Amino acid sequence: MKIGVLMKQVPDTETKIRIKDDASGIVTDGIKWVMNPYDEYAVEEALRIKEKKAGSTVAIISMGPKRSVETIRTGLAMGADSGILIDDPAFEGADCYATAKVLAKVLEPEKFDLLLCGKQAIDDDSAQVPQTVAELLGIPQAMVIEKLIISDDGKKATCYRRVEGGAKEVLEVELPAIIAAEKGLNEPRYASLPGIMKAKSKPMKEVNLSTLGLKAEEVGAKGAKLKVKKYSLPADKAPGKIVPGEPEDAARALVKMLREEAKVV
Amino acid sequence: MANEVWIYAEHKDGKLKKSALELLSGARSLANDLGTQLVAVTLGCGLEAMVKELGAYGADKVIIAENEALKSYLAVAYAQTLAGLAKQHQPAILLGPASAQGKDLFPRVAAKLGTGMASDCIKIQLDGQKLLSPVRPMYAGKALVEANIPEARPQMATVRPNVLAVAPKQEGKQAQIEKVAVEAPKDLKTILKEIVKGAKETVDLTEATIIISGGRAMKAADNFKILWDLAEVFGSGTTVGASRAAVDSGFAPADMQVGQTGKVVNPTLYIACGISGAIQHLAGMRTSKFIVAINKDADAPIFQKADYGIVGDLFKVVPVLTEEVKKLKAQD
Numbered sequence: 001m002k003i004g005v006l007m008k009q010v011p012d013t014e015t016k017i018r019i020k021d022d023a024s025g026i027v028t029d030g031i032k033w034v035m036n037p038y039d040e041y042a043v044e045e046a047l048r049i050k051e052k053k054a055g056s057t058v059a060i061i062s063m064g065p066k067r068s069v070e071t072i073r074t075g076l077a078m079g080a081d082s083g084i085l086i087d088d089p090a091f092e093g094a095d096c097y098a099t100a101k102v103l104a105k106v107l108e109p110e111k112f113d114l115l116l117c118g119k120q121a122i123d124d125d126s127a128q129v130p131q132t133v134a135e136l137l138g139i140p141q142a143m144v145i146e147k148l149i150i151s152d153d154g155k156k157a158t159c160y161r162r163v164e165g166g167a168k169e170v171l172e173v174e175l176p177a178i179i180a181a182e183k184g185l186n187e188p189r190y191a192s193l194p195g196i197m198k199a200k201s202k203p204m205k206e207v208n209l210s211t212l213g214l215k216a217e218e219v220g221a222k223g224a225k226l227k228v229k230k231y232s233l234p235a236d237k238a239p240g241k242i243v244p245g246e247p248e249d250a251a252r253a254l255v256k257m258l259r260e261e262a263k264v265v
Numbered sequence: 266m267a268n269e270v271w272i273y274a275e276h277k278d279g280k281l282k283k284s285a286l287e288l289l290s291g292a293r294s295l296a297n298d299l300g301t302q303l304v305a306v307t308l309g310c311g312l313e314a315m316v317k318e319l320g321a322y323g324a325d326k327v328i329i330a331e332n333e334a335l336k337s338y339l340a341v342a343y344a345q346t347l348a349g350l351a352k353q354h355q356p357a358i359l360l361g362p363a364s365a366q367g368k369d370l371f372p373r374v375a376a377k378l379g380t381g382m383a384s385d386c387i388k389i390q391l392d393g394q395k396l397l398s399p400v401r402p403m404y405a406g407k408a409l410v411e412a413n414i415p416e417a418r419p420q421m422a423t424v425r426p427n428v429l430a431v432a433p434k435q436e437g438k439q440a441q442i443e444k445v446a447v448e449a450p451k452d453l454k455t456i457l458k459e460i461v462k463g464a465k466e467t468v469d470l471t472e473a474t475i476i477i478s479g480g481r482a483m484k485a486a487d488n489f490k491i492l493w494d495l496a497e498v499f500g501s502g503t504t505v506g507a508s509r510a511a512v513d514s515g516f517a518p519a520d521m522q523v524g525q526t527g528k529v530v531n532p533t534l535y536i537a538c539g540i541s542g543a544i545q546h547l548a549g550m551r552t553s554k555f556i557v558a559i560n561k562d563a564d565a566p567i568f569q570k571a572d573y574g575i576v577g578d579l580f581k582v583v584p585v586l587t588e589e590v591k592k593l594k595a596q597d
Contacts, residue, residue: 123404124403129372131376164468164469168463170457172455177454258534265593
């Protein structure tokens with residue numbers, strides 16, 4: 001099978017977010033960039049499928065600035081075969097629609113049998129790109145998947161989709177499809193030292209606005225349908241109060257406060 | 266009539282979800298300010314029972330798109346139908362719930378319509394130009410962003426559950442009904458084989474009004490029982506969550522995780538038991554209306570975000586909370 005994994009480089013979850021003075025975005029100085037955690041599950045799942053199905057290949061596809069190459073290499077070091085970096089200044093400031101448009105343009109001629117990705121990127125938290133790419137490519141989607149079984153003939157996938165209250169929808173989708181990983185799908189491997197060495201010589205393709213034959217007006221901030229007005233930080237809560245006393249007494253006092261002050265019990 | 270304000274009314278097992286009422290309540294003022302109708306759209310079959318309730322909660326009109334093929338939710342099928350209706354009626358605004366279904370469906374509808382969408386919004390409002398100008402969290406709530414959709418239509422957004430207050434029911438207020446016989450969606454390439462129920466039939470974390478979460482200090486999976494006991498006395502709308510440390514230690518399954526790599530929750534009351542308050546956890550629960558922290562370590566960062574804190578052993582505190590809440594509930 002020819003498998004493509006859509007991957008995004010994001011700030012580490014421990015990052016303290018700061019906003020630029022003009023409210024146009026976040027301050028990126030000093031951020032530690034990592035593979036989007038949900039995409040790690042997608043890479044791992046792709047590698048597991050590859051190990052089961054002889055002759056399979058895994059490509060990591062990422063749209064982002066030049067530094068994204070390092071995270072693609074992380075995927076290659078885990079065992080993927082090749083990378084595609086989609087980078088052009090014109091792509092900056094894209095919303096989900098403009099991003100998906102570029103991705104679809106890259107993916108269409110590649111004719112992947114299966115596309116995997118994370119259920120959302122933990123930076124903008126939109127959780128829109130996989131479904132939008134699926135629609136633009138005219139293929140089915142299976143979002144928030146925590147168990148995946150590919151049929152022996154490689155034509156279908158059974159996907160366990162997590163919905164509310166611990167319930168799961170079991171979907172059978174025809175391939176090619178986009179399948180978006182939820183935590184719990186697998187336990188991602190670490191890159192081995194030989195893997196890291198090998199990754200350095202694996203093929204990495206770079207594409208941009210002109211190689212894709214796209215126009216600057218239809219991508220990036222210009223092509224975005226959803227336009228950002230301003231960023232802000234959430235209001236900080238006033239510090240609360242510590243309920244004094246021995247644990248048991250404090251617990252009794254707390255329940256009283258929850259009823260009388262907060263009125264939530 | 267074009268330029269209407271639409272809300273997508275999700276239902277489950279023949280009943281409207283609370284999100285439909287929240288959206289109607291929140292969108293009423295948008296429709297009033299725009300001088301247009303508020304319309305609830307619902308897809309499936311056997312939907313007429315829901316019309317009365319949608320009317321009583323503020324819908325001027327209810328569009329019912331019925332087809333046997335829409336009996337169970339499927340992204341591709343529902344997207345075709347909902348986008349088809351939107352193309353035909355040209356609403357100005359289309360709002361939906363940021364639920365499992367809404368999150369799955371709305372981006373696909375937006376793609377079909379070639380429009381923009383804001384995900385998981387915590388505020389919906391019009392700006393000076395009467396454009397929908399929703400506010401949504403990014404980085405799991407560490408930052409907020411306000412955005413709009415100046416040109417493409419409809420202006421789409423999903424709204425986080427529990428954010429919009431449900432307005433009082435107006436008995437006797439009736440909505441006009443428009444029943445649409447839609448074509449069976451085609452070329453789905455997807456089959457819903459079955460729905461597997463969860464081990465515990467509880468409200469989802471993202472929809473819960475009270476959440477009791479356990480952290481690393483729970484020490485073992487079995488100890489979560491004391492949290493479930495407390496949840497039970499609080500009653501319906503209450504569930505149990507866990508920190509990443511608790512999930513990674515194997516004390517709780519991944520679907521109970523609250524935080525940046527788990528669920529972002531928004532309950533009225535959040536009780537953090539033995540959770541230190543790592544930034545990635547705080548990001549997932551900071552918008553809770555009231556936060557209670559119980560931790561042995563007086564310096565734990567969770568106390569900075571808590572409305573009420575108890576410095577002490579959760580194993581001593583939680584059982585007393587359960588007893589006290591039980592007593593209160595018995596008096597009610």
